[in-house]
Amino acid sequence: VHPPTEQYCVLEARQTPDAEYDRLFQALHVLEDAHPELRTADSPTQRVLGKVLEGFSPVRHAVPMLSIRTETDTEATGAEAFDARVRRELCLAEDLPPVEYAAELKFDGLAINLRYEVGVLVQAATRGDGEQGEDVTQNIRTIGQIPLKLKCHDAPPAVLEVRGEVYMRRDDFEALNARQREHGDKTFVNPRNAAAGAVRQLDPAIAAKRPLSFFAYGLGDVQGWAVPPTHSGLLDALAEMGLPVCAERTVARGASGPQGLVAFHQAIGQRRDQLPFDIDGVVYKVNSRELQERLGFVTREPRWAVAHKYPAQEQLTQVEGIDIQVGRTGKLTPVARLKPVFVGGVTVTNATLHNLFELRRKRARVGDTVIVRRAGDVIPEVVGVVGEARASYVPNFRMPSNCPVCGSTVVRERGEVDHRCTGGLFCAAQRKQALLHFAQRRA
Numbered sequence: 001v002h003p004p005t006e007q008y009c010v011l012e013a014r015q016t017p018d019a020e021y022d023r024l025f026q027a028l029h030v031l032e033d034a035h036p037e038l039r040t041a042d043s044p045t046q047r048v049l050g051k052v053l054e055g056f057s058p059v060r061h062a063v064p065m066l067s068i069r070t071e072t073d074t075e076a077t078g079a080e081a082f083d084a085r086v087r088r089e090l091c092l093a094e095d096l097p098p099v100e101y102a103a104e105l106k107f108d109g110l111a112i113n114l115r116y117e118v119g120v121l122v123q124a125a126t127r128g129d130g131e132q133g134e135d136v137t138q139n140i141r142t143i144g145q146i147p148l149k150l151k152c153h154d155a156p157p158a159v160l161e162v163r164g165e166v167y168m169r170r171d172d173f174e175a176l177n178a179r180q181r182e183h184g185d186k187t188f189v190n191p192r193n194a195a196a197g198a199v200r201q202l203d204p205a206i207a208a209k210r211p212l213s214f215f216a217y218g219l220g221d222v223q224g225w226a227v228p229p230t231h232s233g234l235l236d237a238l239a240e241m242g243l244p245v246c247a248e249r250t251v252a253r254g255a256s257g258p259q260g261l262v263a264f265h266q267a268i269g270q271r272r273d274q275l276p277f278d279i280d281g282v283v284y285k286v287n288s289r290e291l292q293e294r295l296g297f298v299t300r301e302p303r304w305a306v307a308h309k310y311p312a313q314e315q316l317t318q319v320e321g322i323d324i325q326v327g328r329t330g331k332l333t334p335v336a337r338l339k340p341v342f343v344g345g346v347t348v349t350n351a352t353l354h355n356l357f358e359l360r361r362k363r364a365r366v367g368d369t370v371i372v373r374r375a376g377d378v379i380p381e382v383v384g385v386v387g388e389a390r391a392s393y394v395p396n397f398r399m400p401s402n403c404p405v406c407g408s409t410v411v412r413e414r415g416e417v418d419h420r421c422t423g424g425l426f427c428a429a430q431r432k433q434a435l436l437h438f439a440q441r442r443a
């Protein structure tokens, strides 16, 4: 009667309807209450345990959690520079065959170390400074995708530390923020902050309500397990054990050498905004573990891996003013005039605040430091204010009662969020936008 937890939580296609999952979960609870001897440590009912903590205990990592060297170059140079470095370090002559690489996504979340002893999850820790992190086991146990017990054909490894990223899917993030708003609670500026806040939540019952996900991408301490000889093989093996591994990965092999990495960077870059979660780049790794060992590390970064980042989609800047734009239908949009900032590959000087309600919700005022987001071709937007309270009083923004362009009355219909200019084609702004609309290719 165990609910189909793995299918429900690990596979991207959630094939079990919520109501059916809840019914099975309830049935399991009833059964375990009647027969406590059947309650196992890895039962889905045992995910939210423990009490509110006063703080997190420190955890010394058995194997340091390294960081990764970052390249922000163009498509070709990032991969080619990495390949050239690897070949130089390995003293490979030009006529020797190309090195095989694994390429995967760089998730925008929080690095976590999961420690399994004899196949059972015993500890989860944050990266911290790489040597010492914090014990967040209680909260990590609430992530349905993370197996409490590994699936192993043979005897489970004595110790298996799995490293990966805890993140929040975009749809889960939107739903969480909608719920927070409904309850009048604070909303989160982006999925990464929401995920980080949930992992460091002292009350595991609250953490359990935050929809977190996880992808495995590496190992820490290992005892009593024959590690597969390639990184891609390792990820396959972790997936077989029931750990979530992202399917968006490839192995660049054969004569094309680093060209395969360039193609991966390009292809993922084009689909970045359609992925169900945020990424900030892709990661290239030498696929052979033997070569990885020969390459070793420099200053806490392995020589066998590199993160090739995309232009950041979020940046900090300052609000220099709030202007009103009048659109084709007369809609008045408050637009933040910003100190110019390079974000999403372009210099942004304006960002939409959508409407008065969004502006109030985000509490953006002139002089504030804000996070600006520009993803793909989407209009740049202010996602939230950061930092301390304002040094001096700044009045709340008010919508004008007359159109700033034509002076006509501004109205807001009952139940609408938008303010509108009533000038119609008398309004020069509406006339201009109407003409542009009329003359566009698709019109």
Ligand code: 5U1
Residues within 6 Å of the ligand: 066, 067, 068, 104, 105, 106, 107, 111, 217, 218, 283, 302, 305
């Ligand atoms: N996908 C992936 N992300 N990521 C982050 N792999 C990966 N590996 C990392 C990091 C910091 O570090 C190892 C190369 C040590």
